[in-house]
Amino acid sequence: MLITAMVLTNCLGTFGEAATITEQRAIEIADSEVKRLGKDLSKLERDVDKTWERYLKRNPQLLKNYPDAATKLKGRSYRSITYGPTDPLVRGGGYTMFVDKETGEILTIIRYE
Numbered sequence: 735m736l737i738t739a740m741v742l743t744n745c746l747g748t749f750g751e752a753a754t755i756t757e758q759r760a761i762e763i764a765d766s767e768v769k770r771l772g773k774d775l776s777k778l779e780r781d782v783d784k785t786w787e788r789y790l791k792r793n794p795q796l797l798k799n800y801p802d803a804a805t806k807l808k809g810r811s812y813r814s815i816t817y818g819p820t821d822p823l824v825r826g827g828g829y830t831m832f833v834d835k836e837t838g839e840i841l842t843i844i845r846y847e
Contacts, residue, residue: 754835754836755813755833755834755835755836755837755838757782757783757813759838760782760813760815760833760835760838761780761782761815763831763833763838763840764780764815764817764831764833764840765780767831767840767843768817768829768831771829773817773829775817777819777820777821778817778818778819778820778828779817779818779819779820780815780816780817781815781816781817781818782813782814782815782816783813783814783815785814785816785818785830786814786816786830787814800844802842803832803842803844806832806841806842807832807841807842810832810834810841811834811835811836812832812833812834812835812841813832813833813835814830814831814832815830815831815832815833816828816829816830816831817829817830817831818846826846826847827846827847828845828846829843829844829845829846830843830844830846831843832844
């Protein structure tokens, strides 16, 4: 019985609550994906949750421009991690990664060209 309780605690956090990926872990997951895509993190600025939330507040219909992303994000709890060039003269080349708060899975990526 004790072993079962320990396993449940490790999987669920506290009884009945799903474990949540920390902000730092979500950043690590997204950083790994950016590197896998061949991008140099030292040339990108990173913003967690704020950039995407600002875009959505200014334009609540924004997800209509990204129907695949909207479908993948619907009903999910996620962290958005946005990367953009550190050089203000460079346009495009950014990403927003959406990391599921419960599983750590990258739900979708929006690329800014």
